[in-house]
Amino acid sequence: MLDRPVQRERTYLRATKRLEQERAPEEDAHPQAFSELVTYLVETTRSGEGPAVFRLADIVHLYAQRLEQLGVDAPAVNSTRLKEKLLSEIPELEAHKKGRDVLLAFQKDVGFVLSEASDYYSEAIILGKAANILRRHMLDHKSTFDGTFHELCIEQAIPLTLLQFVAMLEHGADIKSQLRFGASKTDLAIAQLLQYNCYARYKEVAATHRHSKDRETPFPVYMGMSVYTKTRKRKLVEMLNEHGISISYDRVLEISAQLGDATVSKYVEDGVVCPPVLRKGLFTTSAMDNIDHNPTATTVTTSFHGTSVSVFQHPTKEDKGEECGQLKFGEKKVKTVPELPDSFTNVQPAFFTKKKPSPPQSGVTHPDTSLLRPQLAMEYEWLEKVTLTDGPVDVTWSAHHASQKRGKPFEVSITSLLPLLRDQAHSVATVKHVMDKIKEIVAFLNHGQVPVIAADQPIYAVAKQVQWHWPEIYGEDKFVIMFGGLHIEMAALKSIGTLLQDSGWTGALVEAGIASPGxxxxxxxxxxxxxxxQMHQITGCSLYKLLKAAHMDYSKETDEQPEEVPSFEAWCEHRKLQSPQFHFWYMVLSMELVILLLIRSFREANFFLYCQSLAELIPYFFANNNVNYARWLPIHYRDMVTLEQKHHQLAQEFQSGNFVVHKSSRQFSAMAIDQAGQRCHQGRRGAIGVTEDPSALRRWMIAGPEVSHLVAQYEAACGTKEGTEHTSHHEETERAQRVFFENVEKLSQAMKDMGNPFQEESRDLL
Structure with a gap:
């Protein structure tokens, strides 16, 4: 028996010798490409689908292309040597010269020879050799998860031979199939799962088998973390783990705890709670929202009412920002997530000493409504298109404007979510605390920038009063508080819903078969x-169609005196004075168009249109008695139109489109800051059960954003993230256009059958 040190030395020497004997990937490319070429020649001839005669020049070109795909730079292929090698490898192959071309052809009895050759070699032996070769490469290849998914993490996690073998299985072993398909996403996923489920030793008596962390590929990690983030279902993760598709639930908790520990360590090191995904030197905006979780289960004794803070950055093609540094993912096992710094979690009490802080005096000029006419003309252009078209070609509102491509060039925004706060968002103390934290983050990332915070109406009202009560610290020259665009849109839609109450609109929708009564x-x-x-877009098209039909009927009635026929605009103004019914539905159509202008200002990142549509929308809130929005929206409008005088640099950023967030590269898909904030914390689901466990709640609050970012990293690395590869709008499909066009036709006909409201002559509002 040899001593253990001697055995270890010999084992080490054998491993070193084996590693030295392994060739570089470029050297392995030649035999692989040659074997694929031989397979292609034999299989093509056997199947009878390809040519019986091959030009040597074509074979050389095919061989060189495959070498380039395998990573060989500018391969120099000697045609004579390749021909001789093929002839020696395939005895049944013959070379014939025809002019300057060399032709390769099989003998007549090639079928018999090939079938006879298959008897000489046992397929089982060949499969066994292939398995041993692959296992050797798989066991020698080490890949450990380090807490992040970089761009080349997938390719580096699996041996090249395994990926090539999987690609051959899926697409075919011949050279043309490999050139056509290469390594697809499914090839990468299958290869990662094979590598992850490869065991050096398999114990039969063991109830469970532990996967080696040295062969922990990104895909099973992504599957486990993704399912955990979206569902927090242990049984689902364990089921996937039993089938070898995901890491175990315990490993998921371990990774999330390590991410939380690394995140808190970075917060302490930087001296500010700033997510690592954010970059320095970029324009930064933020959103604040409330998180309410009220469990309905009878056994639940607690609820959660916290505050969510999202931070967004707006890179450009020229300036991508500077990385703040990666998380230091430790190798030690961490079971629990540590506490956040007290400076972030402890909210100091605060209250107003004055009952009603008043806003500072400032003069705002009345908006010029003529500036909105060109924008309204674009909406009427869309209405005309829907009215006159014979078929559904870009008739939906989004598809029509997306096809115009009026938006500015943009890069996808960087989004992040701060750890949740356990305090309610609508208190003075919480709003002050969040303003302080956002100020620290902005100073850390983009020194000198004025912080921008978007919020819904209740939080906006408190934040503005904080500014007026403490102007030296939080004044309007220190912060820019924005009214959330999504909440403005929701309030406007509710306002027009109040207007349409008992108008017969819902009955027309039901009669048309577009919607059920509920x-x-x-x-x-x-x-x-x-x-x-979308329903108001359909309604707007239907109303305009009925309006044009009424005008056409009026024109036909006065054909005998064409000089007395007024223009369409003059006729509308005259009819508004004559018929209350006409006036009401014309007002509904006008308000719908103004709401669409507001939404378009977000989608196209048009700040001037945003300010103009706000000015046009505010009177409707007063008319419909929407008290809170009628009171606070003029304050927001004043802040926006005076931004040029107060914060010139910030106004330039907004005018360049950075008052919205681009979550994807699709056209006409930008969204308001508060809507992007809601999208951020909607992605972190699974709050059920965590509110009763402080440790689980802390893991959800701190590690949750980093786990979500980890999932997004993998999706970006393998190109599966929705919307990142496509630039067309999601409504630019034939089905979406057809359904919209059919609904417009149905609603128009239903309202016409009920009586065209624009042809009503009664003096009463029916």
């Missing part, structure tokens, strides 16, 4: 903002 009523209260927005 769904139609939900449009009045905006239960779903997306569906309500």
């Amino acid at each position: 769904t139609a009523d939900s449009f009045l209260t905006v239960s779903s903002i997306t569906r309500t927005r």
Whole structure:
């Protein structure tokens, strides 16, 4: 028996010798490409689908292309040597010269020879050799998860031979199939799962088998963390783990705890709670929102009412920003997430000493309504298009404007979510605390910039009063508080819903078969903002179609005296004075168009249009008695139109489109800052059960954003993230256009059958 030190030395020497004997990937490319070429020649001839005669020049070109795909730079292929090698490898192959070309062809009895050759070699032996070769490469290849998914993490996590073998299995072993398909996403996923589930030793008596962390590929980590982030279902993660698709639930908790520990360590090191994904030197905006979780289970004794803070950055093509540094992902096991710094979690008490702080005096000129006419003309252009078109070609509102490509060039925004605060968002103390924290983050990332915070109406009202009460610290020259654009849109849709109450609109929707009675009523209260927005687009098109039909009938009645026929605009103004019914539905159409202008200002990142549409929308809130928005929206409008005088640099950023967030590279898809903030914390689901466990709640609050970022990193690395590869709008599909066009036709016909409201002659509002 040899001593253990001697055995270890020999083992080390054998491993070193084996590693030295392994060739570089470029050297492995030649035999692989040659074997694929031989397979292609044999299989093509056997199947009878390809040519019986091959030009040597074509074979050389095919061989060189495959070498380039395998990573060989500018391969120099000697045609004579390749021909001789093929002839020696395939005895049945013959070379014939025809002019300057060399032709390769098989003998007549090639079928018999090939079938006879298959008897000489056992397929089982060949498969066994292939398995041993692959296992050797798989076991020698080490890849450990380090807390992040960089751009090349997937390719580096698996041996090249395994990926090539999987690609051959999926697409074919011949050279043309490999050139056509290469390594697809499915190839990468299957290769990662094979590498992850490869065991050096397999114990039969063991109840469970532990996966080696040295072969922990990104895909199973992504699957486990993604399912955990979206569902927090242990059984689901364990089921995927049993099938070898995901890491175990315990490993998921371990990684999330390590991420939380590394995140808190970085916060302490930097001296500010700033997510690592953010970059220095970029324009930064933020959003503040409330998080309310009220469990309905009878066994639950607690609820959660916290505050969510999102931070966004706006890179440009020229300036991508400077990285703040990666998380230091430690190798030690961490079971729990440490506490955040007290400076972030402890909210100091605060209250107003004055009952009603008043805003500072400032003069605001009355808006010029003529500036909005060109923008309204674009909306009427869309209405005309829907009215006159014979088929559904870009008739939806979003598809029409997306096809115009009026938006400015942009880069996808960087989004992040701060750890949740356990304090309610609508208190003076919480608003002050969040303003302080955002100020620290902005100073850390982009020194000298004025912080920008977007919020809903209740938080906005408190934040503005904080500014007026403590002007030296939080004054309007120190912060810019924005009214959340999504909440303005929701309030406007609710306002027009109040206007349409008992007007017969919901009955027309039901009669047209577009919506059920319950769904139609939900449009009045905006239960779903997306569906309500689309329904008002359909309604606007239908109303305009009926309006044009009424004008056409009027024109036909006065054909005998054409000089007395007024223009369409003059006729509308005259009819508004004559018929209250006409006036009401014309006002509904006008308000719908103003709301669409507001939404378009976000989608196209048009700050001037945003200010103009706000000025046009505010009177509707007064008219419909929407007290809170009628009171606070003029304050927001004043801040926006005076931004040039107070914060010139900030106004330039807004005018360049940075008052909205681009979550994807799709056209006409930018969104308001508060909407992007809601999207951020909606992605972190699974609050059920965590509110009763302080440790689980802390993990959800601190590690949750980093786990979500980790999932997004993998999706970006493998190109599966929705919307990052496509630039066309999601409504630019044939089905979306057809359904919209059909709904417009149905609603128009239903309202016409009920009586065209624009042809009503009664003096009463029916």
